[in-house]
Amino acid sequence: MRGKIDIPPTIKEFMDLYVQDYYPELNKNIFSGAPSFSNETDMYKWITDTINNSDVVDSNRLVCASTPYKSDRNDSTHQAVDLGLYPTKFKPINEGDGEYNRRVNWSRIDLSIECKVDPTDQDPFDESADDLLPIAADRKKALGQILTYVENVFMHQHRTLHYMILFLGHYARIVRFDHSGVYSTTKFNYKTHGAILTTFLYRYSARDAAQRGHDPTATRLELRDPLVAQMRKLGQEEKKANPDDHVQRMFNASLDNAWPWYKLEVHVQRKSGEPEPPRGRLRSHQPPRITRSFVVGKPHFDAGGVVGRGTRGYVAVEVDAGGQLVGPFVYLKDAWRVDHDGIEQEGCVLEELNHHKVPFVPTLVCHGDLKGQVTESQDAWAKRKVKNPQVKRTFKKHQHYRLVVAEVGKPLEEFGSGFKLVSAVFCCLLAHQAAYEKAGIIHRDISSGNILLYQGANGVWMGLLNDWELSKRVDSPAARQPDRTGTWQFMSARALNNPDKEILVEDEIEAFFHVLLFHAVRFLPHSIHPDRVPKFLEDYFDSCVTFDGEYRCGSAKSMAMEGGFISITTYNLTPTTLKFVQRNDMNTAHILDELISRLLCSFKEVYAEENAPGQPSRPVPAHEDVNAFWSALGQMSNVEADAPPVTPPKPTKVRSRGKSRAPKASRRRGQRKVAPAHSDQGPAPISLREHRPVIALFREFMTRATEWPTDDKGEDLRVKYVKAEDTVGLAPNRSRKHTLDNAQPAPSTSKRSRI
Numbered sequence: 001m002r003g004k005i006d007i008p009p010t011i012k013e014f015m016d017l018y019v020q021d022y023y024p025e026l027n028k029n030i031f032s033g034a035p036s037f038s039n040e041t042d043m044y045k046w047i048t049d050t051i052n053n054s055d056v057v058d059s060n061r062l063v064c065a066s067t068p069y070k071s072d073r074n075d076s077t078h079q080a081v082d083l084g085l086y087p088t089k090f091k092p093i094n095e096g097d098g099e100y101n102r103r104v105n106w107s108r109i110d111l112s113i114e115c116k117v118d119p120t121d122q123d124p125f126d127e128s129a130d131d132l133l134p135i136a137a138d139r140k141k142a143l144g145q146i147l148t149y150v151e152n153v154f155m156h157q158h159r160t161l162h163y164m165i166l167f168l169g170h171y172a173r174i175v176r177f178d179h180s181g182v183y184s185t186t187k188f189n190y191k192t193h194g195a196i197l198t199t200f201l202y203r204y205s206a207r208d209a210a211q212r213g214h215d216p217t218a219t220r221l222e223l224r225d226p227l228v229a230q231m232r233k234l235g236q237e238e239k240k241a242n243p244d245d246h247v248q249r250m251f252n253a254s255l256d257n258a259w260p261w262y263k264l265e266v267h268v269q270r271k272s273g274e275p276e277p278p279r280g281r282l283r284s285h286q287p288p289r290i291t292r293s294f295v296v297g298k299p300h301f302d303a304g305g306v307v308g309r310g311t312r313g314y315v316a317v318e319v320d321a322g323g324q325l326v327g328p329f330v331y332l333k334d335a336w337r338v339d340h341d342g343i344e345q346e347g348c349v350l351e352e353l354n355h356h357k358v359p360f361v362p363t364l365v366c367h368g369d370l371k372g373q374v375t376e377s378q379d380a381w382a383k384r385k386v387k388n389p390q391v392k393r394t395f396k397k398h399q400h401y402r403l404v405v406a407e408v409g410k411p412l413e414e415f416g417s418g419f420k421l422v423s424a425v426f427c428c429l430l431a432h433q434a435a436y437e438k439a440g441i442i443h444r445d446i447s448s449g450n451i452l453l454y455q456g457a458n459g460v461w462m463g464l465l466n467d468w469e470l471s472k473r474v475d476s477p478a479a480r481q482p483d484r485t486g487t488w489q490f491m492s493a494r495a496l497n498n499p500d501k502e503i504l505v506e507d508e509i510e511a512f513f514h515v516l517l518f519h520a521v522r523f524l525p526h527s528i529h530p531d532r533v534p535k536f537l538e539d540y541f542d543s544c545v546t547f548d549g550e551y552r553c554g555s556a557k558s559m560a561m562e563g564g565f566i567s568i569t570t571y572n573l574t575p576t577t578l579k580f581v582q583r584n585d586m587n588t589a590h591i592l593d594e595l596i597s598r599l600l601c602s603f604k605e606v607y608a609e610e611n612a613p614g615q616p617s618r619p620v621p622a623h624e625d626v627n628a629f630w631s632a633l634g635q636m637s638n639v640e641a642d643a644p645p646v647t648p649p650k651p652t653k654v655r656s657r658g659k660s661r662a663p664k665a666s667r668r669r670g671q672r673k674v675a676p677a678h679s680d681q682g683p684a685p686i687s688l689r690e691h692r693p694v695i696a697l698f699r700e701f702m703t704r705a706t707e708w709p710t711d712d713k714g715e716d717l718r719v720k721y722v723k724a725e726d727t728v729g730l731a732p733n734r735s736r737k738h739t740l741d742n743a744q745p746a747p748s749t750s751k752r753s754r755i
Contacts, residue, residue: 001147003394004181004307005132006381007125011196014185017380018176023203029194030054034170043115043167044068044082045100051085056198057205062110063088070095070103074156074258080104081149083113085205106156107260110212111204112149112164116142119169125184130392150177150306158218158262158334160373160400163204165197174200179310179336179398180375215400217265217370227263227295230325231255234317246455247329247408251315254297261297263319264332266402268292269347269368292366293319294332294404301449309398309469311335315408330365331408336398337469339374342476346469347403349441353468356438360431361465362405373400409452409464412515413716416461418524418592419708424453424463425516426698431465432508433691436474444503445470446511447487448518489541490514493561493607496544496553506606506688510561513599514541520592522718525583532571533717540566564604565597583712591707598697602685 008014030050037043044066051057051064062085071080081104086092092102116122124143126134134140146164153162161178170191175184190197210216221228235255237248255261268290296314303311316332317325337345347367354364378395415421428451435441443450445467454464470485485503486495492510495501518541520526521533528536536556543554560566566578580593686693 001143001182001307002131002133003392005125005184006181006377006384006393006395007127007132007184007186008380008384009186011185011188014174014176014183015196015200017383018183018376019200019203021203021207023206025195026056026199026202027195028198029190030056030198031190031194032192034191037117037169040068040082040115040117041100043117044113047113047115047167048083048100051201056202057085060088062086062205063091064113065092065102066100067092067102067104069101072104072106072152072156074106077148077152079145079148079152081109081112082115084109085111085113106152109153112146112153112162113167114146114149114164115167117169119171119187123168123173123187124166125173127186146175147306151304154306154310155302155304156260158215158264159213160210160215161213161376163213165200172197176377177306178375178377179307180377181307181381181393181395183377183380215370215373217267217373219263221261221263221295226323227319227325228261231261231295231297231317234325246410247315250300250408250410251297251317251329254300254315256298259298261295263293263295264314264316264334264402265370266292266294266332266366266404267368267370268366269345292404294330295319295325296332309335309337316404328406329408331362331405333403333405335401335403335469336375337401339397339399342472343470344472345369345401346467346471349468349471350403350405352439352441353435356434358431358434358438360427360463361435361468362407365404365406367401367403370400370402374398407452407454407464409454409466412448412451412453412463413519413522414453415519415523416713417708417710418520418590418712419702419705419710420461421516421519421524422592422595422698423702424451424461425512426695426702427463428465429509429512429691429695429698431463432512433695435465435471436505436691440474441468441471442474442503442505443468443471443508445486446508446515447490448515449487451515486511488544489518493553493558496551497558499550505690509688509691509694510603512694513603514557517596520580520596521578522716523713524592525581525586525590525712525714527576527579527581527586528568528571530717534719536568536571537718539570560600561603562607564601566600582709583714590709590712591701591704595697595701598684598686599694602688602694605685606688 008017031047034046034050035042037046048064048066052059057064064083065086066083067080068082069080071078084104086105086108087110090105090108092105092108095101095103118138121136121138122142123139124134124146125132126139129135134143146166150162150164153159161176164175164177166173166175167190168187170189171187172190173184173187174197175182185196188196204212221231232255235252242248270290294314294316296316299312299314301311301313303309312334314332314334316330318327318330320326333346337343345367347364350362350364350367353361375396375398378397381393381395412421412424415424428446432443432446435443443465447467450465450467452464452466453461455461488496490511492507492514494510495503495507501507518537521528521537539554540556540560543556544551545554546552556566567576568578569575578596580590580596582588582590686697688694
């Protein structure tokens with residue numbers, strides 16, 4: 001959250017920014033009679049009764065309910081905010097004796113209220129610090145708690161913003177959250193200045209749902225809605241469908257009765273060259289906006305977090321004008337994209353890629369910004385005119401945006417074998433090369449979550465290079481954001497060590513390598529002790545060092561790139577390097593080990609150069625014919641969107657030789673003996689300045705299909721650990737797609753301390 005929090009110097013400034021409207025300011029103070037509180041229980045009981053017994057909040061619309069003990073059944077964090085305002089007809093049900101045994105409902109809560117007895121030691125904001133972030137453990141814990149609460153609201157609802165009231169003893173704060181940042185009032189005594197809080201509650205409850213932060217383009221589907229019945233019927237198609245139909249299974253999994261279902265609007269933006277719709281008499285200045293609607297259940301993917309893009313992905317079905325579900329399953333992406341000069345809408349990028357027939361990328365269906373849904377925190381900060389140069393904020397303007405594509409992929413971690421993992425990465429390398437050379441576009445966010453497995457019409461699984469929202473045109477000026485662009489775990493070491501570095505082809509190729517390594521270490525056999533794999537993954541992919549107050553690349557990744565090998569002495573307690581081996585013979589190398597070694601020695605050559613590489617000139621478009629390569633293998637005849645590639649030849653299962661004394665010459669190349677940890681004989685490096693050499697290297701290994709074992713994938717050795725992010729933490733056991741706005745990791749913390 002560094003640089004994402006601000007506190008205006010006066011409460012009036014906060015009120016004028018966000019809650020100044022035609023509702024009058026109240027002079028009365030309903031909180032003036034607050035007693036001395038010895039514990040939080042006394043606080044939430046008194047506050048609940050005070051709000052509900054007043055005429056400040058319209059009880060026909062909203063009601064205050066206490067929910068301190070029982071978490072939402074649908075919440076993996078098991079957190080429960082003390083109080084909240086709820087729509088009156090959806091007030092949480094009493095689940096025990098007394099008024100205060102209600103269960104929090106993150107999908108219905110309208111405004112959150114949290115109580116702390118200590119006004120100082122439990123205050124989540126430190127107004128004496130330049131960045132307003134607390135240092136004391138209890139205060140950091142309090143900040144982590146409220147961020148978790150808001151994250152749950154954003155996760156279970158479609159919100160443009162969310163308000164929270166913090167009661168800190170006899171003091172209070174009003175806090176506003178949107179995807180740009182967090183704005184809080186200064187701390188004030190509500191016994192003596194409670195008219196401020198009374199006025200806020202009065203104005204808040206008088207506003208309509210959209211003004212209170214509910215997304216008007218998202219309609220919650222209640223149980224009796226006809227669309228719900230249609231969705232259930234469509235979900236029953238699983239009995240008739242192919243059991244291997246992953247898209248049908250994903251849609252069925254989204255029909256979770258404990259999760260809210262929605263109808264989402266997409267305000268369609270016309271494609272390039274598409275004629276403008278005819279203008280009517282009453283709207284002569286603006287063409288009519290086309291709106292398409294899609295129904296969704298539980299999100300298939302949720303990036304989590306409070307500040308940032310907040311990306312969610314759904315398997316969706318379109319709704320026609322008559323309210324009927326039509327067409328095939330599609331994938332709908334809901335995100336708050338960074339609205340910054342030089343950053344194009346992802347749909348526009350996909351339109352360009354589709355036009356140039358770039359293979360292995362999503363096919364655009366429709367996309368568009370949601371009118372009027374733009375964050376405001378960045379504008380509030382701009383108006384502050386802060387004179388202190390030490391006070392730095394990185395509030396970004398975020399625009400709510402939806403994108404629909406035809407392909408519904410599944411995570412790369414569901415690959416079937418090492419050969420199929422390498423094949424998926426190879427497909428995405430081809431996509432990256434074609435986008436760069438044919439369309440002049442570079443991706444800039446190669447990561448595990450952005451490479452999907454997609455099954456074509458003929459049943460073949462291939463890699464799909466997804467999420468082009470951070471891409472840029474090669475020949476355009478660098479589209480710079482206020483801080484790093486990318487996903488920390490997979491960014492190149494040079495990019496991590498140089499926050500202002502422009503992302504080049506060699507950085508992207510290195511990111512592909514890190515994605516390959518990440519999945520190989522998790523699922524394929526190697527020389528790291530299984531119990532130490534989680535620690536290795538944390539050290540290599542998540543760790544960092546600090547230099548001059550800035551986060552830099554962790555030592556494990558840096559040493560691998562500079563040394564040309566990956567030391568695992570720390571994890572095995574013996575001097576050795578990482579080696580990939582056969583599952584039934586630790587002394588025989590897996591063919592992947594040779595590929596990894598070739599790539600590592602090539603990175604060593606790159607990092608050994610005296611000066612950092614400059615911007616290479618854009619190569620002459622000479623993209624190698626993808627069809628020719630696949631056809632040579634007898635694997636495909638066409639890579640057009642309507643004719644996906646056929647399956648690569650099935651690798652022959654490599655039988656274990658046990659203790660065979662067969663001479664070395666009789667061994668397959670993929671079963672070479674593991675080289676000593678410090679062998680002087682190394683593989684020949686290749687150039688990583690352009691795509692061709694690395695694609696040729698992957699081609700070489702894929703043509704050796706019979707050397708790849710078919711049963712080399714094992715269980716996932718990564719434990720479900722959570723690493724807190726500087727942008728905000730993720731809920732335990734949640735998908736870890738870390739596309740960071742700040743790309744600044746932070747030390748690991750408990751689930752209640754998520755800073």
